[in-house]
Amino acid sequence: MQKTVCDVLIIGGGPAGSVCAMTAKMNFPDKEVLVVREQELQMVPCAIPYIFSQTLGSVENNLVSCAPAQKFGISTMIGKVESVDTDKKIAYMDEYEIFFDKLVFATGSKPFVHPTLRESLNLKGVFTVPKNVPYIREMKEYTDTKNRVVVVGTGFIGIEMAMEFAENGKEVTLVGRSRHILKGSFDSEVAAMAEEIIKSANINYIGGEGVDKILENNGVVCGIKLQSGAIIDTDIVVLATGFKANTDLAEKANMKFGHYGGIWVDEYMRTENRDIFAVGDCAMRRHFITKQQSKVMLASTSSAEGRVAGSSLYGVKYLKHFSGTIAIFSTVIGDMAFASAGITCEEAKEGHADVVVGAFEGMNRHPAAIPDAQKQYVKLVAMRNGGQIIGGQIVGGQEAGEMINLIGAMIESGMTIYQAMTMQVATQPKLTAAPTMYPLTIAATMIAQEISKGCTLQ
């Protein structure tokens, strides 16, 4: 057994582990930071769906190595950590013992499949979407030879997979248990816009239906049976039914866990042991308003947590001003971007929050005759009392991917609709909506009007 010593050991080199390592090295340049990850080459997880169409076309076009980390003076070891002794501060690999001072679990997540469907994973042609290079390579080779695909799950991964298969000429069915797709991220009327695009891409979309059984013929998948009894013949089933925290290692180390199985952490990503941290999908998360535990798993949230932990390893260096995930993300469906941050109106109402909504549809260029002009729909959700912006949804052109980050910053900074109404925005005919019709400020103004109904100046 060979011995290695480091100051900071980070187990996992996904977005959370990598960002944590870079932040740690920048904040504590004299410390030896070591990242252990299972694969030398990893995929950009968010780009996995694009391997299945011509956008990327192969696993090879989606690979990143550990080279950037080395440039920052971060050491990397490839292999699996089998166990950790948190008292002795030693991590064990096959041939190595790693002695550490601080430890960060960044072991990520793995696909979740409902127990009733788990056995079907042994069938040829049934897949999940793990962040695993050899698995996705094999899946790509197999799916390239078949034509009919059923994707189960209407979260953004299921939708992106379905759209890319369809773009590649396959006959695609998309099945989801919720009445609308992208549940939790978009209100029904926004989800309905996305459903229309999905249908116009020739995808057979079936909402509000569960899968009863996956059908087989001699160990090869041949169809699915829905709870309604309907049968859909298929060559491939992709189960995009969620992810769960990968805590195998933390369980062996007797760490404390949160409600949804993530490693328990405080605001600074510290576990109960001040020398041990957890970041990313393997860590427990809180909802930014209710502070209840959250199931959200996103690279954006994971990276932010990596930054918090990386700067807090040797004491709290920067005060964390915002707590909880705002579930900020965007996706592309057809030629439209769908982006969301914070809570939806429906979620707010379910949680009995007193909110007001403003929604405005305009154009993303001005005048609308500019050749690449597209519709741009912005919806804001704000607290009736105080007017703080707590959610936003955008449907539009590519700029929605960055505009949602502006809404995210508004939410995190506690901005009110009154500030948003008078916010100064840069506008340009070929780049943005008109200053007179800027959807964010109009949506904020609509909320202000709604709140002030009945209030008159004396």
Ligand SMILES: Cc1cc2nc3c(=O)[nH]c(=O)nc-3n(C[C@H](O)[C@H](O)[C@H](O)COP(=O)(O)OP(=O)(O)OC[C@H]3O[C@@H](n4cnc5c(N)ncnc54)[C@H](O)[C@@H]3O)c2cc1C
């Ligand atoms: C298809 C797909 C599309 C997605 N699209 C988006 C998107 O558009 N936007 C977005 O924000 N999020 C997206 N996500 C979610 C995002 O990828 C995850 O939230 C993110 O990868 C979590 O990062 P992480 O670093 O916590 O974990 P992971 O990325 O899961 O990385 C975990 C790391 O831990 C390592 N590891 C685990 N156990 C061990 C061990 N015992 N020893 C050594 N190493 C170990 C693994 O090798 C890996 O390096 C997508 C996910 C998928 C699957």
